[in-house]
Amino acid sequence: MATDIRGNPLSCDAATAAKLDAAFLKFHTYQVDPIAALDEVIADQPDCVMAHAVRAGIIATATDKAFDAELRSSLQQAEALAGKANGRERRYITAARLWADGDLHAATEQWGLAAVENPHDLLAVQLAQLGDFFLGQSQMLRDRVARVLPAWRDGMPGHGYLLGMHAFGLEECGDYARAEEEGRRGVALDPRDGWAVHAVAHVLEMQGRAEEGAAFLRDTAPGWSPDNLFAFHNWWHLALFRIEQGDIAGSLALFDDRISAGGFASALEAVDGSALLWRLWVLGHDVGDRWSRLAEAWQSRMADGIYAFNDVHAMMVFVGTGDVGAQNEVLSTLERAAAGGGTNAMMSRDVGLPLARGLAAFGRGDHAGAIAHVLPLRGHAHRFGGSHAQRDVLSWTLCEAAIRAGDAAMAQAMVAERLATKEGSPVAQGWAARCRALGHRAAA
Ligand SMILES: [Fe+2]
Numbered sequence: 001m002a003t004d005i006r007g008n009p010l011s012c013d014a015a016t017a018a019k020l021d022a023a024f025l026k027f028h029t030y031q032v033d034p035i036a037a038l039d040e041v042i043a044d045q046p047d048c049v050m051a052h053a054v055r056a057g058i059i060a061t062a063t064d065k066a067f068d069a070e071l072r073s074s075l076q077q078a079e080a081l082a083g084k085a086n087g088r089e090r091r092y093i094t095a096a097r098l099w100a101d102g103d104l105h106a107a108t109e110q111w112g113l114a115a116v117e118n119p120h121d122l123l124a125v126q127l128a129q130l131g132d133f134f135l136g137q138s139q140m141l142r143d144r145v146a147r148v149l150p151a152w153r154d155g156m157p158g159h160g161y162l163l164g165m166h167a168f169g170l171e172e173c174g175d176y177a178r179a180e181e182e183g184r185r186g187v188a189l190d191p192r193d194g195w196a197v198h199a200v201a202h203v204l205e206m207q208g209r210a211e212e213g214a215a216f217l218r219d220t221a222p223g224w225s226p227d228n229l230f231a232f233h234n235w236w237h238l239a240l241f242r243i244e245q246g247d248i249a250g251s252l253a254l255f256d257d258r259i260s261a262g263g264f265a266s267a268l269e270a271v272d273g274s275a276l277l278w279r280l281w282v283l284g285h286d287v288g289d290r291w292s293r294l295a296e297a298w299q300s301r302m303a304d305g306i307y308a309f310n311d312v313h314a315m316m317v318f319v320g321t322g323d324v325g326a327q328n329e330v331l332s333t334l335e336r337a338a339a340g341g342g343t344n345a346m347m348s349r350d351v352g353l354p355l356a357r358g359l360a361a362f363g364r365g366d367h368a369g370a371i372a373h374v375l376p377l378r379g380h381a382h383r384f385g386g387s388h389a390q391r392d393v394l395s396w397t398l399c400e401a402a403i404r405a406g407d408a409a410m411a412q413a414m415v416a417e418r419l420a421t422k423e424g425s426p427v428a429q430g431w432a433a434r435c436r437a438l439g440h441r442a443a444a
Contacts, residue, residue: 001086005157006120011086016045023051024123027058028161029192030230034058049085049093052078054123056096060107061130063307064267066300071100088114088121095127102306102342104135112144119151122158129165134307135343136382136391142169160189164196171202172388179203191223194230201237205389208422210244213237232259236272240279240389246426248285251276255290264297267310274298274313275393281320282362282400283427291320299326305333308344308352309385315356319363327360351377351384355394362397367405374398399431408438 002010002017004024010017023037035058041051056074059067078085078093085093095110108131114124125145132140145166152159167183170176180203186196197220204213217238225231235258242251255276264270273294277287298314305311311334318326334356337348358373374394381391395417402411415435418428 004123006122008118008121008123009086009088010050011084011089012045012048012050016041016048016051019044020048020050020054024054027054028122028126028158029190030194030228031192032227032229047081047084049078049081050089052081053085053089053092053096056100057092057111057127060096060099061127061134062266062268063134063310064301065304065306065310066267068100068306071096075100088118088124091117092124092127099131102344104131104343108132108135108137108140112140115144115148119148120156121148122162125162125165129168132169133387134309134385136385138169138172138382138388140169142166142173142175145169160186160193160196163189164193164199167196167199168202171199171206174206176203176207187220187223191220192228194224194228194234197224198230198234198237201234202387202389205237205240206421208244208425210241210425214241214245217241232262232269233272235259236276237389239276243279243283244425244427248280251280252287252290260290260293264294267297267301267307270294270297270301271310271313271390274316275390277320278313278316278359278393279396282397283430287320291317295321295323295326302326302329302333305337306344307385308334308337308347311337311348312352312355312359312384315359319359322363327363330356331360347384351381355381355384359397362401367401368407370401371398371405371407371410374401399428403431403434403438406438408435411435411438 002012002014004010004017005021019041023034023041026037027034035055038051038055041048052074056071056078059071059074075096082090082093091110091114095107098110099107108128111124111128111131115121115128125148128144129141132144145162149166152162163182164186167179167186170179170182180200183196183199186193201213201217204216217234224234235254239251239254242254255273259273259276262269264273277290280287294317298317302314311330315327315330318330334348334353337344338353354373355377358370361369361373374397378394381394399414402414412435415428415431419432422428
């Protein structure tokens with residue numbers, strides 16, 4: 001029986017196992033291109049069940065409707081070979097099947113179990129972490145990695161990637177000091193490790209350390225940016241820091257040169273582009289005709305969405321373009337999903353639909369209506385996934401909506417929340433100044 005580089009069992013031969021390791025390394029670092037590397041393995045060994053199962057898992061966790069046919073093709077080939085798969089490989093097949101059928105929780109648990117059974121199964125930890133991320137399960141982002149950490153030692157292949165994943169979990173749980181330390185260790189072990197870089201960027205974002213964050217991402221970019229499938233997201237984080245630095249032109253330049261560089265070929269890229277333009281537009285900045293490229297990207301992914309988080313970002317764009325027909329299409333998609341089954345039904349019902357309604361209300365100038373829809377979601381918005389930094393768009397929108405509605409009490413409450421964690425933020429300070437003006441008018 002062959003194993004991968006960390007001793008995890010594979011049912012293929014040793015030469016194929018080595019090729020799989022090379023493909024998996026690309027996935028661990030998000031380097032271009034793990035799918036192409038797996039396709040080369042499959043071209044040589046069409047019956048390599050792990051290649052098909054992992055291919056399905058990687059595609060599944062892109063949460064992109066446009067890749068659905070590819071996902072199902074890989075899954076069918078993996079299932080056809082399941083009879084010769086070992087127990088670990090069968091878990092991977094089961095996980096991908098569950099995800100494709102819409103049960104993201106159960107799929108994530110399968111990858112999690114694979115890691116419990118094989119604590120050195122870095123690939124399973126990574127797929128489970130992506131699942132926990134898309135489910136907004138902060139605690140599991142941390143604890144699923146913590147489960148396996150005692151089995152690891154310095155110098156083991158991939159240890160830094162595990163530290164990067166743990167760092168992100170620690171950050172999402174608010175343990176910023178440990179997160180920063182472990183994230184920086186991961187970056188030092190492999191400067192290509194965009195996920196470890198990302199964990200540190202999140203710490204700096206959450207602590208309002210925009211100057212440091214911008215410098216950190218700029219200084220580390222030569223490591224994580226070239227030929228990297230995740231780079232657009234770290235550039236998005238830099239664009240957020242640029243907003244906080246008051247550098248709106250710099251933020252838009254990152255949209256033009258980096259975030260949109262891939263033409264929004266994946267939903268994840270479109271999410272970041274949409275979220276950046278929404279933040280700028282909500283603040284009243286002119287984003288030009290940038291919405292239009294995103295509108296094209298979302299139009300092809302509208303009907304029967306698979307992930308409410310994506311649908312809400314499509315709504316941002318159609319509010320930006322003022323396309324009421326497309327806004328209503330997004331609402332219809334979310335209504336159908338909410339009435340359906342699987343994890344996305346819960347996400348659509350609990351968060352996606354009311355949030356999309358709130359964004360649409362904001363778009364037509366009904367700021368009180370936007371507050372009525374969005375405010376009750378603050379406590380459970382994590383149910384539709386993403387990071388704290390991504391879901392910060394709710395708070396961002398509420399601050400602006402409350403000020404525009406002339407609701408001094410609500411505006412003061414929303415802005416007070418932001419100042420409590422990001423006192424030095426120029427954006428928060430701008431809202432605070434407008435709040436004070438509202439209060440003076442109310443008192444006059
Ligand atoms: Fe992020």
